[in-house]
Amino acid sequence: MEYYHYRAWTCKWWFYGLNTVKLLALFGGVIMKLIKSEEDISVYMAASSAVCLAIEGILALYHLQEKWILYRNTNNALMSEVRLFATSEGEYQEKEKRFSLFVEKVESIIGDEARKWNETVTEKNKKEKNQNNQNNEPGGGD
Template sequence: MSPEEYIRDRLDDQIAWYGQKSQWNQKWFRGLRVLEIVFAMSIPFFVSEITNDTHYLKGIVGVIAVCVAVISGLVTLYKFQENWIEYRTVAETLKHEKFLYMTKTSPYNEDDAFHALVERVEGVISKENTTWAHITNEKEKQHG
């Protein structure tokens, strides 16, 4: 495999994949947190409006409180913030390695620069995959 093929087919592909996963997790994290904040802020408003004529608001407040708890649980369970940061970190690390290689900057200023690039990039990807597998196994132990 030539350096150009590796960069195009492996490195750029992985940078794009981690970038997309980072954005997806960021959107879910921020969206759910905004929803959680809005629901939580609405509870005092509805409580202040409860009278004998508006007793149904107690049910609405209860449903909103349950929604806040469910959203908080989902954010914690699926670790959207942690995944967002981890995927962004990997994407930026891979970009950094690519730019060092493209500019022939240390450690890529030697004759075996391409092999060094492959080793370092595959090391980053392998480390992330190992971390993911470990986290997945821990989740299964806790829930299974």
């Protein structure tokens, strides 16, 4: 559970942090233009555009938002099972098979997380492939 909690937290803050840097970089150019800075802001705008492009590449490469959501959902499901097991509620009321049922449920939750991640990546790849095929068709992408 600590693994999923830590991973969700890490992905969340990297996602928020990178997007905040991107917004501040773009907003800085607007502020400079509004205060009618005498300096040429073209260098700043080019640099901030490069930073934003790099951040978008990082976000696309590492899928931080998708990972954050999957890790958070997995952590929440695991915490729910632990609470049910600890309080002997629900399916865990029967003392004989409690532990084996708990292990089975935890393994199922972890397996679901891996399956959902594979589905997310596969779906995203299919969408990108379809968009590329549409753009390469004659008259496509107009």
